[in-house]
Amino acid sequence: MRRLWDHRHRRCRRPYGIGLHALQHRGQEAAGITAFDGTHFVSQRQLGHVADNFTSQKLIDTLKGHSAIGHVRYSTAGGSSMRNVQPLFADLATGGFAVSHNGNLTNAWHLRRQLVRHGSIFQSTSDSEVIIHLVATSTYRSLYDKLIDALRKIEGAYSLVILTRDGLFGMRDPLGVRPLVMGKLGDSHILCSETCALDILGAHYVREIEPGEIVIISGEGSGQTVKSIKPFAPQNPRPCIFEHVYFSRPDSLVDGLSVYDVRKRIGAELAREAPVDADVVIPVPDSGVPAAIGYAAQSGIPFELGIIRNHYVGRTFIEPSDHIRHLGVRLKHNANRWQIEGKRVILVDDSIVRGTTSLKIVDMVRQAGAREVHMRIASPPTRHSCFYGVDTPERSKLLAARMDIDAMRDYIHADSLAFVSIDGLYHACLLPEGRNNQQPQYCDACFSGDYPTHLTDQENDRDQELALFVAP
Amino acid sequence: MRRLWDHRHRRCRRPYGIGLHALQHRGQEAAGITAFDGTHFVSQRQLGHVADNFTSQKLIDTLKGHSAIGHVRYSTAGGSSMRNVQPLFADLATGGFAVSHNGNLTNAWHLRRQLVRHGSIFQSTSDSEVIIHLVATSTYRSLYDKLIDALRKIEGAYSLVILTRDGLFGMRDPLGVRPLVMGKLGDSHILCSETCALDILGAHYVREIEPGEIVIISGEGSGQTVKSIKPFAPQNPRPCIFEHVYFSRPDSLVDGLSVYDVRKRIGAELAREAPVDADVVIPVPDSGVPAAIGYAAQSGIPFELGIIRNHYVGRTFIEPSDHIRHLGVRLKHNANRWQIEGKRVILVDDSIVRGTTSLKIVDMVRQAGAREVHMRIASPPTRHSCFYGVDTPERSKLLAARMDIDAMRDYIHADSLAFVSIDGLYHACLLPEGRNNQQPQYCDACFSGDYPTHLTDQENDRDQELALFVAP
Amino acid sequence: MRRLWDHRHRRCRRPYGIGLHALQHRGQEAAGITAFDGTHFVSQRQLGHVADNFTSQKLIDTLKGHSAIGHVRYSTAGGSSMRNVQPLFADLATGGFAVSHNGNLTNAWHLRRQLVRHGSIFQSTSDSEVIIHLVATSTYRSLYDKLIDALRKIEGAYSLVILTRDGLFGMRDPLGVRPLVMGKLGDSHILCSETCALDILGAHYVREIEPGEIVIISGEGSGQTVKSIKPFAPQNPRPCIFEHVYFSRPDSLVDGLSVYDVRKRIGAELAREAPVDADVVIPVPDSGVPAAIGYAAQSGIPFELGIIRNHYVGRTFIEPSDHIRHLGVRLKHNANRWQIEGKRVILVDDSIVRGTTSLKIVDMVRQAGAREVHMRIASPPTRHSCFYGVDTPERSKLLAARMDIDAMRDYIHADSLAFVSIDGLYHACLLPEGRNNQQPQYCDACFSGDYPTHLTDQENDRDQELALFVAP
């Protein structure tokens, strides 16, 4: 799941929800905002895009208050029905409690089973809801203690923002798998997944929330305070390296690094590791562009926008007809024949997942008259599923889990295929020594299979636990 | 709250939901159906009328299964948002649990406060949801024992149908305030609020569920069984007399009496108790018709449909404009001037609540040229609010709680006004001795103020307990 | 087609559209209003009911102006797509021209063919549109002369209201087949199909527009004037007798007669012409009620509401599922078993068209335990189609065109069946001499086959002329 939050003060006079626009790339399935005016909590949650649902003044006007949290969702656990849309809300004995969760818990089903046995009734099939029930049923007295009690029981990846009567809580799991940053606009503090959401608000970047840290923002205006606590034993951080490869926006700063620069450096690494004699470097738009610029600069081969993306079809089709589905890539991308015909082409893309898109792109470029097509991938082969909130398919559907690189090259009809090495990727992240295999600096489980937490639900058969209830 | 349920077997080949059409008069705000196919529960819940939401084949096809419960809602507690629409559903440790509730609990807020303190998270603001949480958190082992445990804690009026893996449960509170009847169609048993829902299905009437009785219908086809238990100490029943006066459809049998016949007998009682010399007896349509026929037959004064109801505007207006609201009765009813002009008119209506409608009707009849207007009401003065599921307004808005009968007559601009006596009403229910004041045969609290249960929530200040959460 | 218009002055402060509510029974398929503020014409046209579309303040506020016309539609020619919804509007050389048409032209296709050949482009498939093109292409100079020119070319039934810069025109065809009445509210004149639309506005009835008359209402406030012209050679009027039998609301005055009284007298005629020994007289609601009251009073047999109509399903079902369609009458009507069981029942209905409804009603009453069922119909057998704006099916589907009365009785499973005689019907219309066969006082073509105008389109094969364009 891909998420965002923002929290701002009434003085800003900027209604809620703007930050969500900048984080739309992290989740296109649904979006929601919960606001708090000191007395009442109000939620607006909608399936679909932020721009389609959160731009009308009428709706924004319902979200009264001085603080709020938001969320954009792409389901990696729990399905896409309305009741899974976040922020989740509960009316606890300690008062209203709204939570947005970025990440994925790896023992959610195990905990859910226990909670149901003791009488908890779940409203959703989302893994995130166990957090609320753990807080609700905790026997500690204060909200703060209940929350620590709950966090001690969950495992997996979680960046959370929680809105309560007592303030806004922001926290990152002990490994810091998913990002969370703090910014400031006037007197008001803002928490969000990426710095680009600060830019859209005209706010400035303060710092990252640290792995295992909880910040508590309370008060209003010039009296607003930020407290920080670290209730967990310290661990070596393992932030997600895929944020650099694909997930974050190129204009964000992640782990103190410009994502755009990291991607350009990956492209340059690729040009050094896997050079090829060719006429033109063409990115698969849009995510391949910075790496292609880096590859072109390093290799001296000209960069051209040889594939045009049709931005009007970048959206989900509701009930797409068969003829649309089959056209697939052709609708979304078109080869610019007049830049390709008769040329030796280097295509640069961020990753290969199932391989179906790469195959269609290579074929399209060949049909446009390319003499040779060389595919260069700005990440190592994706061989393992992610259980921490990136929606990779199950392992059996990952092309790199089923084939070696030669077979992949043949499968996608390319003349040559190369991936950046794992050390090349770490170099691009400004770690000149590469990956420390004893103590890896990042979570790179999708490439290495080295998962940094227990996978309790994976080890048990969770399927028999699926809810019996299907509400259309 | 006004409710309905039905339960039918796959063999019937009649999709669910038809029975709800016949019970639409009991709740126009929302409707829902939950079906169970032996493995999955599926719910369809919609704001608005049954005919607008539950007639499409596409929707009905989603409701797969051999048993189902339904509900039509008019909110008397909890508001009209989507999350209060019934059947309510929960995924308990004992499996799926769907409930439809007709009636109103009088200690729901008290119980809710206790449950929240122990970690229960409520999904709705409906009083009915406490029943589910009481079952979920009961420490008894079997579903059956958990249910009895829950029912012992609630007070107020409740007819319930509950759909579980173990069968369909139907039950009525110990006083039997709200109705619940059983019918049969082929091998399948059906539970519903009124017999007219059996008629629409072509089913036949078997019997009423008795006050304090729980029936459990399980099995399919010819193997279907009905068990009956009575876990409560016996009490004198107090069924709601307002079902006869207004709430039930005239073609239903309630407490073994034809509602139409009871209303005609009330009209005849009125003619005896409050005769007047006049030219024509005119009902306020539609609910005043049977009593007007009875009055006309007893008095020998001709019955005419002197007020025409416009059935196209009988429905709720979404965002009615001011000019429509002000027209009020005129839109819904029109005096048939050609039957009224120059005549002495007896108007017969079922009840007077706020008095605004009566005032408009009398004025309209006068403007159509009536020489005299005599209002006759087929129930005693409504002086008290109902806390058992009929949506009477708060006491201060009841005309009869604020004025004596002379003042009411002046207020509605009538030449004379009379209500049937409380004993007359009981006579019409075939109790020749009238009301037994030591041990009343009915709940008539709206007329007498004699409430047959505790009113725990009324005695406390429940307002400060209102949920903080407002989800538009 | 069934229509309405209203025209009112700004002083009334009552927004447009209220009158349409009272005429909803004349057309449930679509409704529209066109308003004129002295400069601009604005239209709101919607598929569906008036109450669903014309009650929001937001919509009504768009209809600015001091005069307006409206329309409710049930398609008898042209189909039910949006572009056929009236008022039709055209921007002519003489200025804006909006028209509402009640009735049906019998040479519309013939004229359309001619107009298209000369370059007219039709916007709709409605017969009414030819009137506009005839006005647009007339070579006369003034709007008034163009209009007379157009009317001389059309044949069939038409009551029209036309809104122009020069005032509001109201007119009835030379035979006066369809009704049109004038009322007054303050200084403002109102034209509408039935007097019940005046009642809802609090307006008083002035007079009928005469057959062949054109009235022109112009000016505002106290300066408003009404001119009358009669440009046609006088003919004997032939107003539609079916308005009395079924079409008009019982609270309207048609041809100077109370519709309710006419129907009661038809019932009394029936009781004299076709008496039967029975226990109870039961109307098929709602249209059979006045005749049943008349029958009961004449025969001395008690009147009871033995069939209950479910008013919540009186509306069109969007995409009704099969199981709903099959239930048919059962959903809409329910026999009140407790009034019927063991009794000899006289059922009174207004007419028999296809016979399917009568069959279902008789069967339902038998299943409720009736010992005998005698059907009495308050009109003569409907043996011919109407080409003047009542939506009777084609002749081959009319039961009375296919069978004699004995066969019809058997078909509907009744013990006896009788229709009122044609002279009995005329008697009820206060013509003691009955029908004048040389010079009939009414159009009764649906009973007699005696059509009072040419049927040009019927005599030609119009099917090959159907528009090639199907716009979903």
Place this chain on the structure above:
Amino acid sequence: MRRLWDHRHRRCRRPYGIGLHALQHRGQEAAGITAFDGTHFVSQRQLGHVADNFTSQKLIDTLKGHSAIGHVRYSTAGGSSMRNVQPLFADLATGGFAVSHNGNLTNAWHLRRQLVRHGSIFQSTSDSEVIIHLVATSTYRSLYDKLIDALRKIEGAYSLVILTRDGLFGMRDPLGVRPLVMGKLGDSHILCSETCALDILGAHYVREIEPGEIVIISGEGSGQTVKSIKPFAPQNPRPCIFEHVYFSRPDSLVDGLSVYDVRKRIGAELAREAPVDADVVIPVPDSGVPAAIGYAAQSGIPFELGIIRNHYVGRTFIEPSDHIRHLGVRLKHNANRWQIEGKRVILVDDSIVRGTTSLKIVDMVRQAGAREVHMRIASPPTRHSCFYGVDTPERSKLLAARMDIDAMRDYIHADSLAFVSIDGLYHACLLPEGRNNQQPQYCDACFSGDYPTHLTDQENDRDQELALFVAP
């Protein structure tokens, strides 16, 4: 107005509408398709984007037939209501006639006035509708002659496709202002505005329709024929040069030139004409990208994607709230601070219209830390409105019509500002001699004010002719 058409044969088994996706950039307001199956014409016309309306199988299935035309609309004349959505259709005496029009007529109001005086009734406020009425009222006999007759009367820019029983007509006005190309897929011929619509279908490019040419495609399958006629006196063509600057997609071939290459060459021209010492060349995405690549290559200054476009907000906002409107560019574009901070930036954009966007972009880049901001525009100053189908605002709102270049530079807060010269633009179109001022090779009226046709409606006061009818 910006348009598209496609025509394909049943054998292709590819449903209609795919081509429209590739032309979405030419009109986002509405889209429509009319299909013909040899007997019936069926239209689907919708406000909004193609992807939102024309992807469901259900809708596509209604469009039966072997030939079809489509259209995407951006209103430059006539407003955006439903009735202006094309294809327009009329049922003429010669049969069904559907037309899609790309361009804008300059004497439409003049002709409309004449036609209305003779009895034509217009359905829309679109300029395109006069073409249909001219055909309908032409006194010539054959459809072919009627069409020529109509074309002789209109002036302005028009590429048309017309679907009739006799085949598909495609035509371009005598100056060839707007484009129209022909492609082929199997045996079927396709007409469309740009070659990118051929690519999406897998069709190949055949040729452009020539200025003043009419092609007639008839027959099916292998029997399909294409006839060509040129009924007008020959003129020097004046195709729109703005297609190269902005309007066409970069992957299209226009006038035999790759649009992408033309734009790169404009960028190179700019680098030669207006060099500046700087650190980075940044395009305003997406339309400035090719020119920026050309500028960077010519100048040797590195190209970077320093402004990130948020593709999720590229769509029209329905009822955008104020806070969204004010954010403007910030929502759509974000400066990538980490590429900009401390640098001297060259921004490259395609044109400056009102100047508001340029101002916001320059300010945003400065706030991201740019040391200097130099704006380079890949077209000459836009000083005149377009009356031929590009939606430029009225002249008084064009920044270049109100200011000289120094004032414009100050207005947009840039350190320097330069536009490519008009001759530089012609050079980039491979005309080494530049613009021939005696006989210009292109229509460049938006830059030069040199309009190649009469502007009849501009010379008269058309405002008083606006339709009186406003249909919400």
